[in-house]
Amino acid sequence: MLRKLLKYDLQWCYKPLIIFYILALFFAIVTRAIESLEQSLILVIIDKICSGITIAMLINILINYFMRNWARFIKNIYKDEAYLTHTLPVTKNKIYLSKVLTAIITLFTSFVVIVSCLAIVALNENSWELLKASLEDSAISLNCSISSLIIVLVITVFLEFLLLTMSGILGLIIGHKSNNLKIEKSVAIGFGIYMVLSIISLIVIFLAGLLNSNIMSVFKDMEVTSNAIKSIMLMGICIYTIYIFIVYFVSNKLLNKGVNVD
């Protein structure tokens, strides 16, 4: 049943996202193709327009990723379509898990498309050498390999976005329970949850700084050492992972207590 729920959730979320993926990739390729031609004033103008459109499409992908996932949740759980969702022979756990997996999959593909587009537009011999050199510098200063540096960076950003999405969903659940889904309050609650969790993260990192002088130097002297960055990034991954599980279980529990569909 989870597979079937996931199929319909993914279909719904990907409908506009696929269009933006194609447009972003198309304009990225066009931008790159124009840049490879001999430059004239007209081509420079077209190049600027195309790269502008590519950036707009990339922003659209991110906005649509959030909006589609949240809209799907509201429509399926609390609006007219809830009459079908809640009468399907599926547990609420599976319904919620399907939404979370949809968010993870769509976020992953959106990341891949965004990185691919940026690579198509900006990656050439010079920029590759520059990127490689700066990555090597960072890796050496952090005492790790380039690949592990990239993996840690990507995981941190990925978890940050996923936490934001799931905080939004928790906001919708609490918002619905407390104010019958007045959307402004639900958004405020979701944002509030995200902010509170971010503040707790800072406090946890500060407390860790009491035991680690490298981390404390960030708070005391604003001195960002490579050891501090490494520790903070690894702690960040752990904290975000814990948050995501907490938000997941709280949302699941609240949803399992029952819904009141308008």
Add this chain to the structure above:
Amino acid sequence: MELVKCNNLCKEFDNKKVLNNINLSIPKGKIIGLLGKNGMGKTTLIKLINDLLTPTSGEVLINGEKPSVNSKKIISYLPERTYLDKEMKVYQILTLFEDFYENFNKEKAINLLKDLDLDINSRVNKMSKGMQEKLQLILVMSRDAELYILDEPLGGVDPATRDYILDTILSNFKEGASVIISTHLISDIERILDEVIFIDKGNIVLTSSADELREKENASIDEIFRRCFKC
């Protein structure tokens, strides 16, 4: 065992009681009319049976169990509003029902849609509201369920469509199943009812066999309803 049993069921919205201590049993194999004026708690009761609302107190049991995956497998529910994803095409909705409901008979649904001259490639948002309601009715009646719950299936439709709806219900529900029809348009359905439940201001005011009630009061259910709920 009763198919549905409500024990001291209460539902409040913002401290306002919508259902007040409902005790009710729905037997197997009967067509039951849930009758009451608008806003008296019919839809709330139905939504509680379908797990769309959480009781304030009391409980609903379906085959002795609280609403769960098992109860959803045996209940086929037609709400008073359109619950389909309007971006989907009819054949996609048929596949969705086939995917989730083991007791959904796709062939039966396709045949009923053919009778309506409804193209399965048409999109829901391109269909009229009346056609969307008929599509939902077909989907619901194409399941071999043990309990069909139809919330206001005759609301806001012309007499010809009412006949179509009643015919579709009568000729398609599974033998031995129960049907709960909620409505305030009694004259149209009273001929098919085995039992009636009158609901008023969140209270069950009468439950009876339709024939016994007619005999006892020497009047039609419609007349009894009018007398009972006179403003």
